[in-house]
Amino acid sequence: MRKVLVTLFLSLLVISSFAAYLGEDATGKKGGTLTVGTLSGPRTLNDTVSKETSSSDVITMFMGYGGTLVEMDENGKFFPAIAEKWDGPRLTKDGGMEIIWYLRKGVKWSDGQPFDADDVVFTLNDIYTNPDIPSSFKDILESTNGYLPKATKINDYTVRVYYAEPFRLAFRYVGGMYIFPKHIAEPWVKNKKFAEFWTVDSINKKEIVGLGPFIPVEYVPDQYVRFTANPNYWKKDKEGKQLPYLNEYIYKIISSQDAMKLAFENGEIDIYSPRGTEFSYFKENEKKFNINVLSYGPAFGTEFITFNWNNKDEAKREWFRNVHFRKAVAYAMDKKKIIDTLYNGLAIEQWSPVSMASPYYNEKVVVKYPYDLNKARAELKLGGFKWDKNGKLLDSEGRPVKFIIETNAGNKTREGIGNILTAALKQLGMDITFVPGDFNTMINRMLNVGDWDAIIIGLTGSDEPQGGNNVWAIDGSLHFWNLSPEVADWVDPKTYKVPEFEKQIDKIFKENVRILDDNVVKDYWAQNQKITSENIPLIYTVNTLRLYAWRNTLKNVKIGLLQGTLWNADWLYKE
Amino acid sequence: MESILSVRNLSTWFFLEEGVLKAVNDVSFELAPNEVLGIVGETGSGKSITVRSVMRLIHHPGKIVSGEMIYRGRGREEDIAKMSDDELTHIRGKELSMIFQDPLTSLNPLYTIGDQLIETIMQHQDVDRTGAWRLAVEALDKVQIPEPEKRMNSYPFEFSGGMKQRVVIAIALSCNPKILIADEPTTALDVTIQAQVLDLMKQLQTEMKTGTLFITHDLGVISAMADRVMVMYGGRQMELASAEDVFHKPTHPYTHMLLRSIPRVDIKQDSLESIPGQPPRMIDVPDVCPFAPRCPRRLDKCSKELPKLDEFEPNHYVRCFNPVEPGGDLYV
């Protein structure tokens, strides 16, 4: 155990040695305004309330980037930020773990108030782990057995964060948490009105205070949010110039995608995320519009078809639990066709529950099921299925294989995937009905009612596979295909079964976070990817590529495996 | 006495998509001052279009295609058919007035009775508003509207049907026109109210010596009002004579049959004569007798050519190849 700890410590130390912080090597010109488009405006500036990117993008500007304890570069490497250095994570004598954060001295909030350890302690103890303040971040912070971290102030610039058990992700999550200014937020917490803290009208009241590079100062509903450079931002560039370079930053709310595209062409906004159908148009006109157009690695989200193992129909339960049946469906998923016809080629086949952009992705162990209907038929035979004289697929007891595939109407690519898959399954002799329906209704039936057979749907993801705990844990609330009777009361405990491989996956999710050696963690995830792809409870489709376009006048743009155009907003500049 | 209005060879047609509706064809008549000329006929006989032509109230797609209408009320011969719009506004309402069938809709619902009267008076007479007000009250008084001063400020909806028609008459007669055209003025009224209005009209006509064209389909009403009667059918004059001659010596088979087809209140009749068939639609009709298809006295040539309007007896004009002898029998 000690060896593990030392390794981790060294590796972190090595990273922090070649650059003191992100942007230290940056060069650029001061001044200028960057305008970015967004489809809808922020709903709130309170990170515990915010659920959608339109809000969190705004919050990140004044709480994120250089405003967190540590930050990550475009390739997933951690750099010191507000925390100059740290000790740990390391095990403690009582079987728990701790991280000691050494805070940068002389950092000020944007309103000029000094920043110190009290702010960090307050944020962690009184906000994110406060039982009265529900937030998704609180859920994330929980360790395997449901422990939450506890922060203690050692001195004004040193904070100890303690967990009652080892929790690998503590470094990442605590290091990346948004820090609230205690001098402003404390009364709201005390009055138990924190949900109403920093609503969008706080911008115009000039109440927003942060450690990040840009502070929102003006908000016109449904029109724009204007940020100005934080005068007290702590970073300096190579030449000692104070960052951020940009004076002003504008989120322009352009509510239709068509208008957004035109606004980018016309130069009203500087950055645009083209749709798949627009990518080649912009690529061809790079010179004309004086822009850069780029596609980069796959996005984090996943999309898949899943089956209801607890279907009220016994026959369906048996098919869906039959791994050969699922493999047959996997072989029938024509991913190449999906990429060509639905994504204009701008996607990659997905095989693993771990995102390809994640350092834990391991291509070698993943079992692939390239489109092949003959193999699919062979799998069906192995699974005890047979065909009648008309070519209809029957199960071992002679029941015709007939079920419904659903997806949410309006999502063009999912509808397309449904059609392509349905056509292939029909060739296998299955009697499939494909029904696109209302999203909310479908989710409700999927989780709370249970009257479904198969659904094509997607989940957001991240580079950290543990983020899927809620999906993969046996008692996870998004363990759709085989929901535990404790989670969903419609599941009949008498027919509910947990196969061996699910127990193994569950164990991986429970145990990996207790391990602090990254190499061991990698092995765990390799194991996980192997088991999952062999048993494919979820049959993945494809991963879209991330598409970017930005004006040539915008400099220092660095797109990497994990980050897009704005992660280094503090040292972007305009010519 | 010289007639005040001579209508000669008047034809008014409507140019519809389905063809030319020959509503009025070659109609000629004279109207003496102080005379009531009754025009009777059924729906579509052309009686209304005839008098609207005289008022020049024919709108697209209708057109007065020929004829002249000589007005002699201002000491000279003026052809109404040739007047400009501007001249028409001076003659209408002042020299020639018109009353419409439905008093309920003849008055503008949004203006007071007074407004509508004064408007007319000020248009045609050289008086200020006070003078016009006084004349308007007089006009209302003349048509026996009680408390005329008070009623000046009433709106049409505050009047009953009979009273409204009195107001309409007051407006029409407010500038002492020489000719009054009354297009079925009492058809929409109840029988006792009709009697009141007819009585009033007759009285005013006698008093003001207005030459009147009185249109109706009711032979009873025409008996009460008209000095001379013109019978129209299918856009043409069929018979034109004194009221006594038309009623007692009907010469055209149509007039003859019509008189025998209507019931009377004063005697118990054994039977009514039916005129078989339907009145004609006047679209693209040839120049033949329009009554021929329904006529029991039809000759071969009736369906081939048009009989002339002949003076059968002095001042008794008939358009027929085979007229009924005076006092004679219809069927031969």
Added chain:
Amino acid sequence: MSNNEVAEKVQNNVASKDEVVARVVNLKKYFPIYKGFLVKKRVGDVKAIDDISFEVRRGETFAIVGESGCGKTTTARTMLRLTDPTDGKIEILGTDISKLSREELLPFRRKMQIVFQNPIGSLNPRMTVGQILTEPMLFHKIVSNQQEANERAVELLRMVGLKPFHMDRYPHQFSGGQKQRIAIARALSVNPEIIYLDEPTSALDVSVQAQIVNLLLDFQKNMGLTYIFISHNLSLVRFISNNVAVMYLGRIVEMGDVNEVFDNPIHPYTKALLSASPIPDPAIEKKRKRIILSGNVPSPIIRPNGCFFNPRCPFRMEQCDKEYPQTKSISENHQVACYLVDKREV
């Protein structure tokens, strides 16, 4: 009660040699007037029919005359139970139908038909003549199948002077007179015994009016139909009907044999109506002295005291504005509600 005498007479009229097919006894129809905000209060009634009694014998034409608003159309509608009576009896073929339910009314609906004033409004423009004629027959099960219904419809068309090929046409393809013929054929299609004729010729041209009147009279003679004829045209009433009731403000002021009433009217209102009806003869018409009534018919909501007619009556006497006059018989078939009757006897 003012009309008791007639009511009694009507009720006791068992000895009559002619069968009474319709009898109305003390019939009332009030339309309440509501006023007020949120809570509506009944502030008065429009007394459209106020205590009328009469009887109609088989094969006769019974005319109800009067001016607009006198209640003649409401009488027909109430007798047909198109509207429910406020009070009184409506005996049709011996049964009081005034309180029957919808289903119980059905056989009576078949036996009573109506021909409206405006043939355009009373024929469904989306149905062919064939459908218009066969629908009621099939509904009332006069015929057993569509083919039989069609055969009968063709026969009816022939009877009203139309041709079999007219079956497939729509109402708008006919002239006014022809439409009224179709309406009559429809009324006849269910073998009715009583037909209500609500101003059936007033929308028609003079030359066509006689056709329809003659057609109606032929049917009456051949089929023994009873007509209840609603009209304001006294000339037509005189020609068509046997008996006549003259209504004024919801009451019958004079009633009896049409010739007797018209040749020898007692009530000043009847006199005025007759005098106002023009005669198509200039020789008579120009010499005639008319009784010109002053003023208009008063509102049926606020009726004059005493005899409703007294404010307009040229023969008004002292008692006229005190009490409504009793209805009295002046001959076997002639009743009047007027104080002049007493004077006449004196």
Added chain:
Amino acid sequence: MGLVKYIARRLIILIPELWIITIIVFTLIQLSPGTFLDQYRLDPSISRETLQAMEKQLGLDKPAVVQYFYWLGKLVRFDFGYSFYYRRPVIDLIGERLLGTFVLSLYSFVISWIVGVVLGIVSALKKYTATDKILTVIAFSGLALPGFFLALVLLYMAARTGWFPIGGLYSPETAKMDVWSAFKDIFWRLQLPAFTLTFGSFAGLMRYQRGSLLDVMNEDYVEFARAKGMPERVVIYRHALRNAINPLITIFGASLADLLSGAVITETIFSWPGLGRLTYQALLQKDYYVVMASTVISTVLLVIGNLIGDILLAAVDPRIRYE
């Protein structure tokens, strides 16, 4: 006196009307599948406990009837409640967008009425001529062309020519301008969305005005006015037109309610800050109280609009009394 009493009565009747409408809308929202929290259920980072805590925090754990009366109780004190989504009072959200909606609606309302009525009159007076036919074609294309399509075409035109900005009411530059320049800028930005709305709505008014005037031109009193010797100008403007306007007054009153209801599609395409977008998003996200508030406002406006229409009608038509 009659007028004041009449208005008072109508406004009192508004209360039960409003009550019934809120019940209907609330029931419909409850009956439609899903709740506000559904959009979070598929997020792997949100635990069931958090969802339950949010449910409690937002009062969504209580029975619908309780939620309704809780809301109604606040409404009586003119409190429209809190938005789940923004965690702000609904009244603030609406207030922020009121001006944008009102400017756009009023501007296009005024223009479409002026254009619609004037062209309707022209079209009626020039009945069956080439002018009438051309106007009819324009009117029908206005009725037939989908708003979003026209909006997109205009947007592309604006982008290609650069004559108009791509959308929005204010830009960050607007804030820095002096009053007159800001006014000009906003006026300029108003044109495209206003044109879209106007083009879709003037046509109906024009056809209505045309039909109404043609109907009146056939009335006896118009002919009688001519027969009295009135010049054609007086006949048309004094006698025909005043009567032909009346039916439009009713429509005018009813359409006042649209002034604050917003136009979702136009607002979205032109990025206009408006109540339409707010309500539409609230409806999709089941942000009940925003939807309810917007319903209440629309209802009140509808009733007041109708009331104004009725009062105007009574003012111009002597036959109508305040009953």
